[in-house]
Amino acid sequence: MSQLETRIKETAERVNAALDGLLPKAQGSESRLLTAMRYAALAGGKRLRPFFTMEAGRLFDADEGHLLRAAIAIECVHTYSLIHDDLPCMDDDDLRRGRPTLHRAFDEATAVLAGDALLTFAFEFMAEPATHPDPQMRCLLIAGLAKASGAQGMVAGQAADMAGEDIGSDLIAVTRMNRLKTGALINFAVDAGALIGCASDAEKTSLSRYAHDVGLAYQMVDDLLDAEGVVRDTGKAVGKDKDRGKVNFVTVLGVDATRDRVRMLADQAKRHLSIFGPRARSLIDAVDFIIERRY
Amino acid sequence: MSQLETRIKETAERVNAALDGLLPKAQGSESRLLTAMRYAALAGGKRLRPFFTMEAGRLFDADEGHLLRAAIAIECVHTYSLIHDDLPCMDDDDLRRGRPTLHRAFDEATAVLAGDALLTFAFEFMAEPATHPDPQMRCLLIAGLAKASGAQGMVAGQAADMAGEDIGSDLIAVTRMNRLKTGALINFAVDAGALIGCASDAEKTSLSRYAHDVGLAYQMVDDLLDAEGVVRDTGKAVGKDKDRGKVNFVTVLGVDATRDRVRMLADQAKRHLSIFGPRARSLIDAVDFIIERRY
Numbered sequence: 001m002s003q004l005e006t007r008i009k010e011t012a013e014r015v016n017a018a019l020d021g022l023l024p025k026a027q028g029s030e031s032r033l034l035t036a037m038r039y040a041a042l043a044g045g046k047r048l049r050p051f052f053t054m055e056a057g058r059l060f061d062a063d064e065g066h067l068l069r070a071a072i073a074i075e076c077v078h079t080y081s082l083i084h085d086d087l088p089c090m091d092d093d094d095l096r097r098g099r100p101t102l103h104r105a106f107d108e109a110t111a112v113l114a115g116d117a118l119l120t121f122a123f124e125f126m127a128e129p130a131t132h133p134d135p136q137m138r139c140l141l142i143a144g145l146a147k148a149s150g151a152q153g154m155v156a157g158q159a160a161d162m163a164g165e166d167i168g169s170d171l172i173a174v175t176r177m178n179r180l181k182t183g184a185l186i187n188f189a190v191d192a193g194a195l196i197g198c199a200s201d202a203e204k205t206s207l208s209r210y211a212h213d214v215g216l217a218y219q220m221v222d223d224l225l226d227a228e229g230v231v232r233d234t235g236k237a238v239g240k241d242k243d244r245g246k247v248n249f250v251t252v253l254g255v256d257a258t259r260d261r262v263r264m265l266a267d268q269a270k271r272h273l274s275i276f277g278p279r280a281r282s283l284i285d286a287v288d289f290i291i292e293r294r295y
Numbered sequence: 296m297s298q299l300e301t302r303i304k305e306t307a308e309r310v311n312a313a314l315d316g317l318l319p320k321a322q323g324s325e326s327r328l329l330t331a332m333r334y335a336a337l338a339g340g341k342r343l344r345p346f347f348t349m350e351a352g353r354l355f356d357a358d359e360g361h362l363l364r365a366a367i368a369i370e371c372v373h374t375y376s377l378i379h380d381d382l383p384c385m386d387d388d389d390l391r392r393g394r395p396t397l398h399r400a401f402d403e404a405t406a407v408l409a410g411d412a413l414l415t416f417a418f419e420f421m422a423e424p425a426t427h428p429d430p431q432m433r434c435l436l437i438a439g440l441a442k443a444s445g446a447q448g449m450v451a452g453q454a455a456d457m458a459g460e461d462i463g464s465d466l467i468a469v470t471r472m473n474r475l476k477t478g479a480l481i482n483f484a485v486d487a488g489a490l491i492g493c494a495s496d497a498e499k500t501s502l503s504r505y506a507h508d509v510g511l512a513y514q515m516v517d518d519l520l521d522a523e524g525v526v527r528d529t530g531k532a533v534g535k536d537k538d539r540g541k542v543n544f545v546t547v548l549g550v551d552a553t554r555d556r557v558r559m560l561a562d563q564a565k566r567h568l569s570i571f572g573p574r575a576r577s578l579i580d581a582v583d584f585i586i587e588r589r590y
Contacts (some may be wrong), residue, residue, distance in 0.1 A: 024446060028459075029472065031445060052328035084411060089403035108384035109457050110342035112407065116379060116414065117446035123418040124441030126435045137309035139422045142437055146419030151319060151328060151412035157480065164406050166324075 004285040011054050011071075012047040018072055022125070036106045036114040037121075039080050048290070049189040051254050055282045056193025056207055063196070069131040070141055070192045076122040077149050080187060083115040086160060112235075115252035120150075132196065141192060150187035157181025161246065169247045175216070178249070182222075183215035190214075206272050210283065218290050220262045223248040225294070227255060243294045268290050299580040306349050306366075307342035313367055317420070331401045331409040332416075336374050338392045343513075344369050344484035348578045351488025351502055358491070364426040365436055365487045371417040372444050373480060378410040380453060414444075426580035427491065436487060441459050442547070443483035452476025456541065464542045470511070473544070475515075478510035485509075505578065513585050515557045518543040520589070522550060561586050 001008070019041050026034040050071035057067040086093040086101040088108060093101050103111035124132070126142050147153055155178030160173075194204045222238035227250045249258045266287045273280040296304070314336050321329040345366030352362040381388040381396040383403060389522055390394050398406035420426070421437050452475030455468075478484035489499045522545045544553045561582045568575040 004467065029455040029458055029468070032458070033451060037446060065375075065543040080411075082406055087407065090405060109382075110454070112382065112384060113381055113454050114449050114455075115411075115477050116375075117450040119411065119414060120441050120450065122443035124438055124445060128437040129434075129440065135434045139437075141429045142434075143419055143422040146415050146422065150324065150415035150419060151332060155408050155412040155415065156325040156328060159405070160324040161390075162408075163324055165329070173324070223371050 002285070002289075004289055007055075008048070008280055008286075008289070011051045012045075014068060015047045015050045015075055016044075016056060017154070018068060018236050019075070022072070023121075029138060032106065033113055033117065034109055036102055036110045037117055039105060040102050040114060041076065041085050041118060043099060045097055045179065048286075049078055049186060051286065052186065052189040052211070053196075053281075054195045057197045058282075059276055059279055060194070060197025060199055060208075062193065062198075065130075066132050066196050067193060068153055069128075071189070071198060073122040073126040073131075073141075073145060074185065074189050074192065075283045076146060077127070077154075080115040080118040080122075081149075081154055081158070081185075083111050083118070083167045084146075087111060090158070090162065105143040114162060118179050119262045123194075137196065140195060143189060144188050144195070145256065148184040153184035154181055154182075157184070164244070165244050168253055171252055174247055174249055174252050178216065179212075182219050183212065186215040186218065187211040202277070203280060206275050210269050210272040213272065214287060214290060217262050217265040217269065217287070219291060220249045220265070222256055224255065224262075226250070229262045230292070262291050297390075297584075299577060300582055302350075303341065303343070303346050303584070306346045306386065307340075309363060310342045310345045310367060310370060311337060311339075311549075313363060315368070317367070318416075328408055328412065328500070331397055331405045332412055334400060335397050335409060336371065336413060338394060340392055342370060344373055344481060344564070346579075347481065347506070348488045348491075348583065350581070351485045352492045353577075354498075354502075354571055354574055355489070355492025355494055357488065357493075360425075361427050361491050362488060363490060364420065364423075368417040368421040368426075368436075368440060369480065369484050369487065370470070371413045372440060372449075375410040375413040375417075376444075376453070376480075378406050378413070382406060385457065393503055414539070414562055424538070431519075432479040432491065435490060438489070439483050439486060443479040446505050448475055448479035449477075452479070459539070459541050464547055466547055467575055469542055469544055469547050473514040474507075477506065477514050481510040482506040482514065498570070499502070501570050502520055505564050505567040506568070508560045509582060509585060512557050512560040512564065515544045515553050516559070516586055518545045518587060520555075521551065524589070529557065557586050 023038050024034050025039060026038070038227070053071040053074060054067050058063065082096060083102045084090050086096055087103055094104050095101065100107070102114060122145065123142055126145060134136050149155065157177055160177040160261055161181055185210060190207050191204070194207045199207065226248070250263075253261070269287050270284050273284055318333050318336060319329050321333070348366040348369060349359070349362050377391060378397045381391055382398055384508050388401050390396065394400070397409060417440065418437055421440060422433055425435050426436070430537045442452065455472040456476055485502050486499070488584055493576060494502065521543070548556065564582050565579050568579055
């Protein structure tokens with residue numbers, strides 16, 4: 001395992017342990033709901049968004065405890081979005097992270113409610129004094145998280161994705177959809193680290209550009225894996241977008257041109273971090289990890 | 296129209312006008328989502344929760360602009376909960392406020408996403424400096440709203456309601472379910488006014504007890520209307536709970552005993568406000584308005 005993979009794994013383990021302690025234990029008439037929340041939130045996953053928050057914040061020696069709490073709130077929002085996206089009325093997926101999706105393992109109503117509860121929990125958690133002693137900082141984190149997730153961010157992206165070919169099948173439409181659907185939250189994960197680290201404006205801009213490019217490359221690799229991958233590696237069904245008449249980078253650009261763009265974005269992402277010198281090693285290595293992943 | 300009804304109507308009009316200006320206008324690939332959010336959020340309704348926030352805050356001469364913003368965030372959470380509760384996998388309702396429910400007027404995916412977006416918007420809006428100059432106050436409002444709405448509040452109540460007779464059919468189980476499902480958010484609507492008004496601990500306790508009793512009485516009247524009401528008055532289907540084997544106050548206590556309890560709770564709610572003297576006139580009159588409503 002590379003140094004980077006060890007670091008990603010460490011962050012994932014901290015996030016998992018913290019979430020396990022934080023999420024309410026199953027009990028009473030809500031036990032089905034609470035069990036479902038834990039099933040989804042503790043299903044593993046790479047925890048890349050928390051990794052971005054932690055590593056961006058570490059550039060500025062920000063408090064690890066504060067970074068971890070922001071990272072957890074962001075991961076809860078990510079988890080809720082996966083639950084709702086998998087619903088029969090959305091992407092109707094049966095597999096996620098190698099296990100039955102939440103509405104398959106439980107039922108549809110419980111999946112809707114568990115998603116709602118995880119989204120709500122993210123804001124409750126972020127608002128608590130333990131996240132940061134300065135309430136002004138907590139408000140900025142809450143507003144940023146909400147903006148990245150809502151009707152002008154992630155939810156808008158999912159709505160555009162549902163609209164399928166109606167949004168147009170050109171590169172501009174697909175890029176915009178992906179910026180909203182996955183890019184906005186990845187961007188906020190990096191931005192949150194910079195925010196907590198009290199980065200300068202120039203540093204914030206560099207990190208934001210890095211996140212922009214990494215987010216797009218990440219989605220392109222997702223689309224390549226969907227076109228070429230195997231269920232065993234990805235832990236979810238493959239070849240879905242084409243079957244459903246959905247547009248994505250591969251359906252618009254083809255496999256080869258998509259691969260070219262991934263490499264271009266990866267190089268560009270790394271260059272944005274040059275102002276940080278060798279301190280940004282983890283974030284730079286993460287780019288290669290993301291574009292070379294098979295799952 | 297009574298003085299109280301005029302006052303309720305005034306608050307509703309301010310909320311409607313503000314929401315109309317605040318919610319993003321339909322445009323681009325998200326126009327379906329944004330139109331759906333407006334359809335649900337601007338569908339009318341009594342806006343009782345905003346009324347409670349405004350009137351509780353007015354007892355302490357709190358800033359009307361701050362109260363209105365908190366009230367709007369709370370109403371957005373209420374609206375999202377109605378959208379998700381109406382979904383086919385939940386209560387499967389076709390009518391709401393006399394019009395087709397959101398998933399009927401649009402589609403199921405749009406209804407899930409519009410609910411998600413309204414919930415997210417509530418927290419974004421609450422976190423903005425315009426809600427209150429003190430970020431500490433905004434964090435308290437956000438944490439309180441999330442706690443009342445999430446896995447230990449409203450969402451838990453809906454989960455218990457979905458469980459139907461599995462939660463038990465005794466008065467304790469039904470009371471607890473309703474405290475969570477509708478009581479928690481009504482309570483927070485009143486508490487938010489007290490919080491913004493910097494009420495003393497004794498004043499906060501009195502208002503909280505009032506909200507507790509009003510919330511229960513409100514739900515009992517809802518159950519009575521479901522058992523006896525007509526679609527024309529309520530704007531939604533009636534007789535549903537019995538048909539679905541769901542437990543509620545009327546199925547557990549019967550009509551007469553439920554009516555008795557409504558009267559008892561109403562008297563008790565008013566008594567909790569005695570420490571405020573005649574200033575609490577609106578909140579006291581609201582009790583009679585709520586228990587005598589036919590819709």
